Amino acid sequence: MAEPNATQPPMDARERARRVRRGAIALGLVAFAFYVAFILLSVSGVRG
Amino acid sequence: MANTTHADHAHDHHDHKPHGLKRWLFATNHKDIGTMYLVFACLMFFLGGSMALVIRAELFQPGLQFVDPQFFNSMTTVHALLMLFGAVMPAWTGLANWMIPLQIGAPDMALPRLNNFSFWILPFAFMLLLLSFFVPGGGPASGWTMYPPLVLQMGDGFPLMIFAVHLMGASSILGAINVIVTVMNMRAPGMGLLNMPLFCWTWLITAYLLIAVMPVLAGAVTMLLTDHFFGTSFFNAAGGGDPVMFQHIFWFFGHPEVYILILPAFGIVSEIIPTFARKPLFGYETMVYASASIAFLSFIVWAHHMFTVGMPLAGQLFFMLSTMLIAVPTGVKVFNWCATMWKGSLTFETPMLFSIAFLFLFTIGGFSGLMLAIVPADFQYHDTYFVVAHFHYVLVPGAVFAIMAGVYYWLPKWTGHMYDEKLGKLHFWLSIIGVNLLFFPQHFLGLAGMPRRIPDYATQFADWNMVSSIGAFIFGFSQLLFVAVVWKAVRGGVTAPQRPWEGAHGLEWELPTPVPYHSWDQPPPPSVIAQGVTH
Ligand SMILES: [Cu+2]
Numbered sequence: 024m025a026e027p028n029a030t031q032p033p034m035d036a037r038e039r040a041r042r043v044r045r046g047a048i049a050l051g052l053v054a055f056a057f058y059v060a061f062i063l064l065s066v067s068g069v070r071g
Numbered sequence: 072m073a074n075t076t077h078a079d080h081a082h083d084h085h086d087h088k089p090h091g092l093k094r095w096l097f098a099t100n101h102k103d104i105g106t107m108y109l110v111f112a113c114l115m116f117f118l119g120g121s122m123a124l125v126i127r128a129e130l131f132q133p134g135l136q137f138v139d140p141q142f143f144n145s146m147t148t149v150h151a152l153l154m155l156f157g158a159v160m161p162a163w164t165g166l167a168n169w170m171i172p173l174q175i176g177a178p179d180m181a182l183p184r185l186n187n188f189s190f191w192i193l194p195f196a197f198m199l200l201l202l203s204f205f206v207p208g209g210g211p212a213s214g215w216t217m218y219p220p221l222v223l224q225m226g227d228g229f230p231l232m233i234f235a236v237h238l239m240g241a242s243s244i245l246g247a248i249n250v251i252v253t254v255m256n257m258r259a260p261g262m263g264l265l266n267m268p269l270f271c272w273t274w275l276i277t278a279y280l281l282i283a284v285m286p287v288l289a290g291a292v293t294m295l296l297t298d299h300f301f302g303t304s305f306f307n308a309a310g311g312g313d314p315v316m317f318q319h320i321f322w323f324f325g326h327p328e329v330y331i332l333i334l335p336a337f338g339i340v341s342e343i344i345p346t347f348a349r350k351p352l353f354g355y356e357t358m359v360y361a362s363a364s365i366a367f368l369s370f371i372v373w374a375h376h377m378f379t380v381g382m383p384l385a386g387q388l389f390f391m392l393s394t395m396l397i398a399v400p401t402g403v404k405v406f407n408w409c410a411t412m413w414k415g416s417l418t419f420e421t422p423m424l425f426s427i428a429f430l431f432l433f434t435i436g437g438f439s440g441l442m443l444a445i446v447p448a449d450f451q452y453h454d455t456y457f458v459v460a461h462f463h464y465v466l467v468p469g470a471v472f473a474i475m476a477g478v479y480y481w482l483p484k485w486t487g488h489m490y491d492e493k494l495g496k497l498h499f500w501l502s503i504i505g506v507n508l509l510f511f512p513q514h515f516l517g518l519a520g521m522p523r524r525i526p527d528y529a530t531q532f533a534d535w536n537m538v539s540s541i542g543a544f545i546f547g548f549s550q551l552l553f554v555a556v557v558w559k560a561v562r563g564g565v566t567a568p569q570r571p572w573e574g575a576h577g578l579e580w581e582l583p584t585p586v587p588y589h590s591w592d593q594p595p596p597p598s599v600i601a602q603g604v605t606h
Contacts, residue, residue, distance in 0.1 A: 039256050043181040046252040050282055054244050058286035058293075061320060065294060065305050 088588050096191075099183035100588065101168045102485075104190050108165030109478070111193060113554070115157030116471075120547050122150035127509075127543035129526050130536050143526035144212035149200065151215035155332065156239040157197055159466065162474045163335045164189075164246045167274050170481065171250065173579040173586065174268045176259025176595045181252040189245035196238035203228025203235075214524060216321055217292065219306040219314050223299050233296045240285040247281035250274055259578075259594035265356065266604045268577050270477075272359050273338030276366045280327045280334075283370075288324040291317060315380050322373035330369045332466060334362055336433075336473030337404060340426045342577065343480050344408050347423035348415030349574040354407040361400035368397045378446050379453045387446045394444035401437055405430065420572070421495035425476035428468055428503050436464030439514065454524075457517025463510045468503070475502075475553060482560050483567035487585030490560040494552060501549035508542025578603040 088094060098104050125146050129137050138146070168186065172179055180186050204210040208226010211217070217232075225232070254267070254275045264272075294305040295317070304310025306317045337358075345352045352358065374382065374390040408430055417423070439461040443449050452458060482490050512535035517523075521532045528536065570580045581599050582590050595603075 043252045043256050046255060047182060047185070047248050050248045050251060051244075054248075054282050054286045056286075057283065058290050061287050061290035062294060065290075065316065065320070 098187055098190075099179070101172050101179045101183070101186065102586070102588065104180075104183075104186050105165045105168030105170075107190055108161045108168060111190075112158050112162035112165060112474075115153050115161070115197065117550070119150050119153035119158055120550065122146045122153070124543060124547050126150065127540040130528070131540040132537070133528050133530050133533050135527055138526065140526045141209060141212055144214075144524065145204070145210035147524050148211045148214055149204075152200060152211070152236075153197070154466070155215065155328070156236075156243075157193070159332050159470050159474070160243060161193060163274070163277070163332075164243075166270075166335065166339070166474070166477055166481075167246075167250055169485065170579060171253060171271050171274060172257070173582065173590060174271055174577055175254065175257060175262050176578050176591050176600065177253065177257035178589065178591050180249050181257050182249050185245055186249050189242045189249065192238050192242040192245075196235045196242065199231045199238070200235035203231040206231065216318075216325070217295065218321075219295060219298065219317050222295060229299060230296065233292045236292050237289055240289045243281050244285050247278035247285075250278040251282075254278075259591065259600060261597040261600045262578075265359070266600065268338070269341035269352070269355070269358055269362075270335065270338035273334040273341075273362050276362050277331050277334045280331050280366055280369065284324040284327045284331075287320060288328075291320045291324065294320075315377070318377045318380060319374065322376045323370075325376065326373045327366070327369040329462075329465070330365055332470050333433075334365070336429065336470050337362060339473045339477040339480075340408065340429050341404075343422050343426040343476055344411050344430075346480075346572050346574040346576070347420060347426075348412045348417050350411055350415040351576075352407065353410035353413075354403070357403055358407055361403045364400040365397060368393060368400070372397065375444055375449070378449045391444055391446050395441060398437070398441055405434055420479075421490070421492060421499055422476045422480035424496065424499045425472045425479065428499070429472045429476065432464055432468030432472070432506070436461055436466075436469055439464065452517060454522055455517035456513045456521045456523055459523050460510050460513035460517055463513070467510065468506050472502075478557065480572070481579070482557065483571040484579060484582075484584055484586055486560045486564075487567055488560045488564035489567050489571065490556050491564065494556045494559070498549060498552040498556060501552065502546060505542050505544075505546030505549055509539055509546050510542070512536075512539045512542075576603055 088100075089097070094103060095107060098107065123146075125138060126143065129135070129143055168180060171177075200211075206227040208228055210228055211222070211225060211232045213222035213225065217236075222229070254264075254271055258264075258267070294303070297303040298305050298307055298312070304312040306312050306314045308314060341352055341358055372390055372394045374386060375394045378387060378390070419427075439457065443452055443458065443461055479490060479495055482488075516532055516535050516539075519532065521528055521536075567584045569582075569584050571584070572580075578591075578595055578600065579586070581595060581603055
């Protein structure tokens with residue numbers, strides 16, 4: 024059980040926008056990396 | 072109410088909606104995009120449902136009556152693709168769009184224009200898929216699993232299907248990115264991760280699953296494309312490739328996909344049961360950890376879909392035992408839902424009825440899954456109607472019932488009107504009778520050896536197929552009632568109070584009813600958050 028944490032400082036809007044953008048780009052890159060990795064894995068002939 | 076001031080403020084100054092077609096085409100408001108997702112999901116649900124009725128009409132009696140076998144196979148394939156990628160997943164994304172910002176005290180999703188883009192990809196994706204019916208060779212007929220070499224025998228529709236799957240994947244990945252960055256960055260001050268309602272939690276976990284596995288599906292179908300058109304031999308044994316490798320890659324996506332479809336259902340049911348039991352959810356934190364464990368385990372069980380391809384005994388044992396392990400966190404959840412209802416003051420409004428039905432019938436689907444996990448038994452059940460019965464129990468009275476429970480639950484909040492409870496209950500009872508008549512006999516058919524994906528069958532299967540088909544038509548047509556109930560509530564009806572369900576907790580209920588077009592322009596103060604958090 025977690026109590027609402029009133030001490031957490033409000034995030035500055037520009038800082039928040041920066042974190043959102045960075046997070047989204049990072050996640051997009053992760054997704055793209057998985058896509059490429061699975062194809063490369065298959066090219067290199069790893070068998071299940 | 073402590074929040075009246077913001078609510079009025081929002082209402083006075085910010086409730087201007089854009090008008091006409093532009094409102095929808097260029098929508099960036101999370102509620103508009105959520106509505107579009109839900110309407111789209113509903114259309115696909117009926118389109119995929121009518122394909123299911125073609126299947127059940129053909130199977131009503133042995134012999135070939137209505138469609139030729141090729142078209143029958145197209146029906147099973149496209150029914151699955153529409154229901155999974157067109158109905159259930161967009162319905163979850165629609166509910167996420169509507170509810171996550173309201174529940175975490177955020178004014179909107181973090182990336183509204185990306186949100187618009189990820190929705191508008193979908194109609195094009197499904198137009199491409201359906202277009203394949205009208206080109207030489209006809210629609211995809213390989214089963215939704217698209218196994219080579221069969222799938223490579225498709226006609227001109229093949230690239231259309233592959234491109235459609237790519238687009239669906241891209242749309243889900245963009246939607247998932249949006250959910251993650253929203254939950255991680257847009258929570259109101261004081262709304263800790265462990266204060267969030269479970270729907271936000273299960274969706275957050277779902278979003279991570281999507282980002283991990285949708286690219287894997289995209290990779291698999293890209294390789295199908297190059298095998299077909301560019302002379303590669305990824306899955307072609309004659310060229311040194313391995314068709315079984317496709318199955319491994321596909322199910323590495325496919326099993327987590329199952330949890331993508333069901334985790335948000337766990338979240339919704341975890342909110343509805345406490346409301347109508349008038350008790351806080353039993354074991355909130357264990358619910359979060361159980362969801363995370365289920366997500367983790369979903370990556371190490373994939374080969375239970377392909378025991379019969381021939382694999383080393385150690386592999387069979389590993390995948391059998393890891394699969395059975397999933398019953399533990401799932402059991403924790405079922406226990407918690409029962410314990411929440413224990414000694415609660417229960418009432419049985421339509422959302423609660425659908426949630427309780429979910430609890431019983433999803434559990435039946437879980438148990439038959441456990442049976443399928445047993446390797447020697449699976450050799451008998453594999454590719455029979457038992458499998459069809461299993462996953463339809465998980466997906467229809469599982470995922471679909473939870474979506475409907477969620478829509479009934481939040482409909483008064485969205486529209487400002489109470490839905491027609493009598494019609495809602497009628498919809499529920501017809502659905503539950505129909506769905507059990509439809510899918511329960513399929514267990515018997517499968518155990519007796521009836522294979523899946525066939526338009527004709529031996530006469531000993533005739534009786535239960537007839538029962539199943541009657542159930543299908545009852546279930547299918549009773550869904551029109553659902554549309555009627557929703558439409559009635561949108562058009563008018565008894566005005567809903569701010570908190571239509573007395574036992575409801577969560578930030579969405581601290582907003583006025585109907586929710587203003589712009590909500591939580593200023594984050595809710597900690598006192599309001601404390602009021603919304605009950606666990
Ligand atoms: Cu599985």
